Structures are given as C-alpha cells and as structure tokens.
Amino acid sequence: MGPAGSGGSMSDTPGRADSGPVAAPQQAMPEHEADHVVEVRRLSLWYGEVQALTDVSMGFPRNKVTALIGPSGCGKSSLLRTINRMNELIPGVRTEGEVLLNDVDVYGKNVDSVEVRRRVGMVFQKPNPFPRSIRENILYGAKINGYRGDYDELIERSLKQAAIWDEVKSNLKRSGLALSGGQQQRLCIARAVAISPEVLLMDEPASALDPISTVKIEDLMRELVTNYTIIVVTHNLQQAARVSDYTGFMLSDEETKGQLVEFGATNDIFTAPKDKRTEDYITGRFG
Numbered sequence: 538m539g540p541a542g543s544g545g546s547m548s549d550t551p552g553r554a555d556s557g558p559v560a561a562p563q564q565a566m567p568e569h570e571a572d573h574v575v576e577v578r579r580l581s582l583w584y585g586e587v588q589a590l591t592d593v594s595m596g597f598p599r600n601k602v603t604a605l606i607g608p609s610g611c612g613k614s615s616l617l618r619t620i621n622r623m624n625e626l627i628p629g630v631r632t633e634g635e636v637l638l639n640d641v642d643v644y645g646k647n648v649d650s651v652e653v654r655r656r657v658g659m660v661f662q663k664p665n666p667f668p669r670s671i672r673e674n675i676l677y678g679a680k681i682n683g684y685r686g687d688y689d690e691l692i693e694r695s696l697k698q699a700a701i702w703d704e705v706k707s708n709l710k711r712s713g714l715a716l717s718g719g720q721q722q723r724l725c726i727a728r729a730v731a732i733s734p735e736v737l738l739m740d741e742p743a744s745a746l747d748p749i750s751t752v753k754i755e756d757l758m759r760e761l762v763t764n765y766t767i768i769v770v771t772h773n774l775q776q777a778a779r780v781s782d783y784t785g786f787m788l789s790d791e792e793t794k795g796q797l798v799e800f801g802a803t804n805d806i807f808t809a810p811k812d813k814r815t816e817d818y819i820t821g822r823f824g
C-alpha cells in the first residue's frame with residue numbers, strides 16, 4: 538500500500554496540540570518500505586560494445602508518478618524500454634541485472650515478453666496512432682489479448698480515461714490520423730489503458746505538443762495515477778516538478794555511462810538535492 542492519507546490535512550490529527558508545522562504524517566515512506574510495482578536491480582545495458590546503463594538500481598512506487606530526468610543521451614529511454622522488454626527488439630542489445638514487475642523478473646525464463654508488454658504499456662514522444670479508425674485503435678490490443686467484454690463499453694471507458702471522449706464520440710469511425718497532435722497523443726494513451734496495464738511508461742509524452750495539449754496530458758497523468766503507476770521521461774523540469782511524486786536524475790560521464798545519480802521525493806530533488814551534479818542540472822548549469 539502507498540502512504541495512505543499522505544494528502545491528509547492537519548485536521549486529520551486533531552489531537553495534536555503542539556504548534557508549528559508537523560511534517561511527519563505528510564512525509565513519503567522511506568524508499569525501502571515503499572511498495573514498488575517495478576524494481577530495477579543492478580541493471581546494466583549495452584548496445585553492442587557501447588554501454589548505455591551502468592548498475593542502475595531503483596524502485597518505482599505504486600500509484601505514483603516517477604519522473605526520469607537528465608541530459609540527452611544519459612540513458613532515460615533505454616531504461617524505460619528495459620522495463621517492458623522493448624530493448625530486446627533492437628539487435629545486439631545485452632542486459633545484466635534484474636527488472637522486477639511485482640517481484641517477478643521480467644527477464645525470467647518462463648516470462649512471456651508479450652505478457653510483459655500488456656502489463657507495462659508505453660506512450661512515445663511522437664503520437665503514433667495506427668492508420669485506422671479511433672475505434673480500431675482502441676480495440677486493436679484488446680482483440681489481440683482476447684478481450685471478452687463489451688467493445689463499445691471498453692472504447693468509451695478508455696477514451697474517457699484519456700480525457701478525449703467528448704472530442705471524438707460523435708464519430709469513432711474517423712481515422713486516428715485525422716486528429717490533432719494533442720488529440721492523437723490522448724488517443725495513444727487511451728489505446729495504452731485499454732489493455733489494462735499496471736504500469737504506463739511515457740517517453741517525453743508532451744514534448745511534441747503545444748502548451749494547452751501539454752497541460753491536458755499533465756492533468757491526465759495526475760488522474761491516471763490513481764489507477765496506474767506512471768514512469769515518465771521528460772526534459773521539461775517544470776513538468777517533472779508539477780506532475781511527479783518521485784524523481785530520478787540520470788547522467789552519463791566519461792567513466793560511467795547511464796548512471797542513476799540521485800532518486801527521491803520530487804520535492805527533495807528540486808529543493809534540496811544531495812548530489813552536486815543534481816543541483817547543477819536542476820539549476821541549469823549543465824545539460
């Protein structure tokens with residue numbers, strides 16, 4: 538369970554007579570006690586001879602948004618793709634370490650990569666609806682996964698969850714490609730949630746969008762996180778600060794490619810980073 542009641546106000550604790558702020562009830566759980574849907578352990582990754590991740594260990598708390606930040610090329614997308622085994626579609630990739638999804642190693646012997654990708658959905662930087670109707674975009678994955686429920690109900694529910702239902706409900710036969718970029722991205726999010734994943738990976742989901750669509754995607758992430766665990770890569774530090782509960786800062790340097798420098802509650806990372814390199818990055822001194 539997550540830190541239940543962490544959003545509770547002081548009125549939840551009427552017995553407290555001491556003055557001054559009492560932070561304890563609001564504080565996030567210590568990392569080792571948190572419930573991690575995904576846990577990466579000592580993960581390293583190579584593209585052929587080129588190392589892209591080095592000994593990364595971190596946990597992603599359930600029903601929280603975790604942001605991954607860091608300069609271009611530091612391995613954020615590589616880490617994300619490791620979680621749903623998408624990297625293995627790239628020839629010459631080798632990984633070491635473990636990626637646990639609810640305590641089961643997704644690279645374990647009897648684990649089916651298709652099942653992993655059903656449980657860990659992904660949304661990309663560039664909206665990529667299929668060149669089919671809105672309806673078919675939603676049903677595609679559901680059909681592959683043998684969905685037995687009511688198709689119309691699934692379509693409506695998924696589009697509503699992605700906050701695009703009202704804009705498209707009058708014509709679900711329209712091509713997904715006929716929508717605006719921001720609408721296409723929300724359609725892709727609807728498509729991802731239609732197969733009921735546990736985790737949503739989002740790789741710079743708003744970076745190709747205008748400011749209004751960006752706000753919609755950010756609002757949507759805050760809504761979706763009540764049902765899903767979200768891991769989002771972003772170059773937009775304000776966005777990371779706005780949408781995420783936890784933040785991981787990654788970096789590549791000469792000696793160590795794709796390392797996790799620091800992980801913690803977003804507020805701590807942005808206001809009191811422990812590592813000088815994190816501070817330099819968030820204050821815009823490099824990257």
Ligand SMILES: Nc1ncnc2c1ncn2[C@@H]1O[C@H](COP(=O)(O)OP(=O)(O)OP(=O)(O)O)[C@@H](O)[C@H]1O
Nearest residue numbers: 584587588589608609610611612613614615616627
């Ligand atoms: N398919 C690939 N084949 C070979 N090398 C790759 C491949 N994808 C990424 N790399 C290399 O791995 C390193 C990490 O790349 P990655 O795309 O994970 O970084 P990133 O942090 O997502 O960067 P950006 O912020 O620019 O998206 C880079 O040096 C990159 O060149």
Ligand SMILES: [Mg+2]
Nearest residue numbers: 613614615740
């Ligand atoms: Mg990337």
